[in-house]
Amino acid sequence: QVQLVESGGGLVQAGGSLRLSCAASANILHFNDMGWYRQAPGKQRDLVATISRGGSTNYADSVKGRFTISRDYAKNTVYLQMNSLKPDDTAVYYCRVMLVSGLLSWGQGTQVTVSS
Numbered sequence: 001q002v003q004l005v006e007s008g009g010g011l012v013q014a015g016g017s018l019r020l021s022c023a024a025s026a027n028i029l030h031f032n033d034m035g036w037y038r039q040a041p042g043k044q045r046d047l048v049a050t051i052s053r054g055g056s057t058n059y060a061d062s063v064k065g066r067f068t069i070s071r072d073y074a075k076n077t078v079y080l081q082m083n084s085l086k087p088d089d090t091a092v093y094y095c096r097v098m099l100v101s102g103l104l105s106w107g108q109g110t111q112v113t114v115s116s
Helices: none
Strands: 005-008 012-013 018-024 031-039 047-054 057-059 069-070 079-082 091-099 104-106 108-116
Touching: 005 091, 012 069, 018 031, 018 104, 018 108, 031 069, 031 079, 047 069, 057 069
Parallel strands: 012 108
Antiparallel strands: 005 018, 018 079, 031 047, 031 091, 047 057, 069 079, 091 104, 091 108
16 A cells, blocks of 8 residues: 655635646556546546656646656655646545556545635
8 A cells, every 4th residue: 555645734825826736656657657636625636747657647628738747766755846726626636546456555645725
């Protein structure tokens, strides 16, 4: 079981920026991919961004050009840089990894609130 610890959420005004971090308890080189998902109240959990072991990235249309996913192998951490934040970005953000085995692990989530 991989432990994931997210941090970096908070309250920010529209147009502001936040950087989320997800620290893994295992070497991220062992993961097929890592990603960020979000869930707003009363809504389903949706993909925000993923990065594969080979470095390919994928973004939800709603965040393209504003969010950037990256990783640091030395720190076993994946990041989500969020710029030009909008009230619609308000949600709990979850980190998720997929192991080589296909097993998924999720973090506990971090709240992001964007005020208008």
